[in-house]
Amino acid sequence: MTGPDDVLLVHGGTPLEGEIRVRGAKNLVPKAMVAALLGHGPSRLRNVPDIRDVRVVRGLLQLHGVTVRPGDEPGELVLDPTYVESANVADIDAHAGSSRIPILLCGPLLHRLGHAFIPGLGGCDIGGRPIDFHFEVLRQFGATIEKREGGQYLEAPQRLRGCKIRLPYPSVGATEQVLLTAVLAEGVTELSNAAVEPEIEDLICVLQKMGAIIAMDTDRTIRITGVDKLGGYNHRALSDRLEAASWASAALATKGNIYVRGAQQRSMMTFLNTYRKVGGAFEIDDEGIRFWHPGGSLNAIALETDVHPGFQTDWQQPLVVALTQAAGLSIVHETVYESRLGFTSALNQMGAHIQLYRECLGGSACRFGQRNFLHSAVVSGPTKLQGSDMVVPDLRGGFSYLIAALAAEGTSRVHGIDLINRGYENFMQKLKDLGANVEMPGGTAA
Ligand code: EPZ
Numbered sequence: 001m002t003g004p005d006d007v008l009l010v011h012g013g014t015p016l017e018g019e020i021r022v023r024g025a026k027n028l029v030p031k032a033m034v035a036a037l038l039g040h041g042p043s044r045l046r047n048v049p050d051i052r053d054v055r056v057v058r059g060l061l062q063l064h065g066v067t068v069r070p071g072d073e074p075g076e077l078v079l080d081p082t083y084v085e086s087a088n089v090a091d092i093d094a095h096a097g098s099s100r101i102p103i104l105l106c107g108p109l110l111h112r113l114g115h116a117f118i119p120g121l122g123g124c125d126i127g128g129r130p131i132d133f134h135f136e137v138l139r140q141f142g143a144t145i146e147k148r149e150g151g152q153y154l155e156a157p158q159r160l161r162g163c164k165i166r167l168p169y170p171s172v173g174a175t176e177q178v179l180l181t182a183v184l185a186e187g188v189t190e191l192s193n194a195a196v197e198p199e200i201e202d203l204i205c206v207l208q209k210m211g212a213i214i215a216m217d218t219d220r221t222i223r224i225t226g227v228d229k230l231g232g233y234n235h236r237a238l239s240d241r242l243e244a245a246s247w248a249s250a251a252l253a254t255k256g257n258i259y260v261r262g263a264q265q266r267s268m269m270t271f272l273n274t275y276r277k278v279g280g281a282f283e284i285d286d287e288g289i290r291f292w293h294p295g296g297s298l299n300a301i302a303l304e305t306d307v308h309p310g311f312q313t314d315w316q317q318p319l320v321v322a323l324t325q326a327a328g329l330s331i332v333h334e335t336v337y338e339s340r341l342g343f344t345s346a347l348n349q350m351g352a353h354i355q356l357y358r359e360c361l362g363g364s365a366c367r368f369g370q371r372n373f374l375h376s377a378v379v380s381g382p383t384k385l386q387g388s389d390m391v392v393p394d395l396r397g398g399f400s401y402l403i404a405a406l407a408a409e410g411t412s413r414v415h416g417i418d419l420i421n422r423g424y425e426n427f428m429q430k431l432k433d434l435g436a437n438v439e440m441p442g443g444t445a446a
Pocket of ligand 1: 026027028100101129130131132133134169170171172173174195197242313314336337338395396423
């Protein structure tokens with residue numbers, strides 16, 4: 001349910017222009033916070049954004065006896081796991097449904113306490129989002145898992161043991177699960193078909209600073225030699241390449257010009273190539289990347305999402321809004337999540353022409369081709385967008401609706417905007433800084 005405070009009126013048609021800053025990656029920071037649980041001694045994490053996912057993990061860690069306090073510099077957290085303890089199940093339960101991070105507490109809690117309770121998980125509704133890989137991995141390390149009311153209870157009767165694991169799919173979360181568990185397990189763990197996203201590399205950097213021994217091969221194999229003890233870390237989180245790409249897409253769709261301070265070329269190379277093919281312009285310097293619409297018409301493209309180093313699925317939704325403004329037929333094949341194109345129906349209501357297909361369109365066949373999921377799209381453009389009423393469906397879909405509303409003629413009402421706070425720090429202020437004409441019906445103009 002959304003209330004009046006959760007609605008944003010967007011008066012479209014103004015190009016977004018100016019500068020915003022992105023801080024640490026939403027898909028790294030909460031995991032680095034969990035890693036602090038493994039250390040003997042405090043850890044310092046810098047460049048931490050003020051987003052809901054960080055607050056949820058902070059609450060969960062505090063429930064388990066970790067003290068979390070601000071450090072000396074803005075955006076710094078000091079996490080001290082000296083007094084880790086079991087949390088009250090009812091308290092943990094209160095976090096049920098709020099995030100997908102709790103599952104990653106399993107390994108660290110099993111090492112520290114010998115048991116763990118994990119509530120039902122939340123996160124974006126973009127497909128089934130199963131956690132079978134996670135539990136299979138934990139069983140291979142020697143954990144037992146029992147379903148209890150409100151969640152899963154795990155126990156490690158003995159010290160967890162390193163093992164050989166091959167993931168059925170290079171899952172980001174399952175790879176992190178293995179890393180966070182293997183570093184203190186006895187012996188060597190060999191993980192093949194691992195995810196190798198930049199956020200995972202950064203988590204490996206965190207763990208190495210703590211004393212872990214982790215080697216990455218070029219063929220998606222990660223080898224972890226367990227150690228007996230880890231210390232704290234001092235780390236500056238890599239910046240959020242997904243948020244940066246969202247603002248880049250906003251610049252393109254609104255014919256704007258945005259300097260994204262903190263955006264990094266290295267983690268965005270695939271996005272930048274695609275942005276250039278669509279006709280977007282960018283300029284990279286040491287502090288960030290400027291993105292803009294150079295004028296003229298945009299080009300239709302064929303796009304397939306994939307695990308890193310492919311085109312990241314979280315980049316897809318915002319860029320699709322820009323593709324509604326490109327001349328010709330664009331093809332989008334979503335191969336990571338089976339239902340990440342549902343958000344396009346609201347774009348069609350605004351005047352876009354996007355048709356969904358169950359077949360794998362474009363390059364290669366994926367896991368969803370035979371399974372009846374609407375996971376391919378043909379976007380035909382350019383189409384004028386008109387303001388409309390819409391409800392935020394998920395984090396990236398929600399930001400995409402903001403972009404569409406800003407690019408449209410007339411006024412849109414975007415309901416459920418609070419969900420965007422999960423992963424976009426201070427987005428209302430950023431919109432204001434970029435000259436967007438938006439207001440809360442309750443009176444707060446931004
Ligand atoms: C992470 O989710 C991110 N979330 C997602 O970002 C991101 O889209 C995704 O990785 C892919 O890059 C966080 O880091 C908190 P996966 P995760 O395990 O780890 C299947 C955003 O908007 N799978 O790599 O949950 C799964 O269904 C969010 O920032 C299983 O089948 O993703 C999916 O099809 C959304 N069984 C595929 O693997 C499992 O046990 C990839 O999921 C686990 C996953």
